[in-house]
Amino acid sequence: LFFCLLFFRKDTQAQNLPFTVNTANGYAKINNQLYDFSIGEMVLIQTFQVSNTTLTQGFLQPFLIVQTTADVSIVNNILTPNGDGKNDFFLVKGLEKYPSNKLTIFDRGGRTLYLKTNYQNDWDGYLNGRALMEDTYYYILDLGVDGTIKGFISILYKK
Incomplete structure (x- = not known):
């Protein structure tokens, strides 16, 4: 199971996000770093800043969580x-x-x-x-x- 949780602040534009995720066969390549998820669950947490608009430019929407506890x-x-x-x-x-x-x-x-x-x-x-x-x-x-x-x-x- 791969779960990626991203927290955003309000002043970075979508095109400036330095984050890309590619997954396949239990592995994920995140910003050119390889993660092996075949050994069990892993949670990655990353914080960025965004404007009050929805991120769309080359970003996977399911990973977007704007409101947090x-x-x-x-x-x-x-x-x-x-x-x-x-x-x-x-x-x-x-x-x-x-x-x-x-x-x-x-x-x-x-x-x-x-x-x-x-x-x-x-x-x-x-x-x-x-x-x-x-x-x-x-x-x-x-x-x-x-x-x-x-x-x-x-x-x-x-x-």
């Missing part, structure tokens, strides 16, 4: 749901670009506590109207074809 970032992984307006919700920046996202939150034992498609930055550390215990929980944010983001959330209450 780099567009999304976790704002806070500590919740202090006390109504003071600070860290009351689990916030994800850039989520509006992924309306089909799915957020799942688990406890330490792997039990699903929260599952929401099209998450809107509105989880406040509650389950069925009751505050979860002060603890560390784990999340998976599924962004569809652009991948997943995994991490933890700690819920803390002032004493």
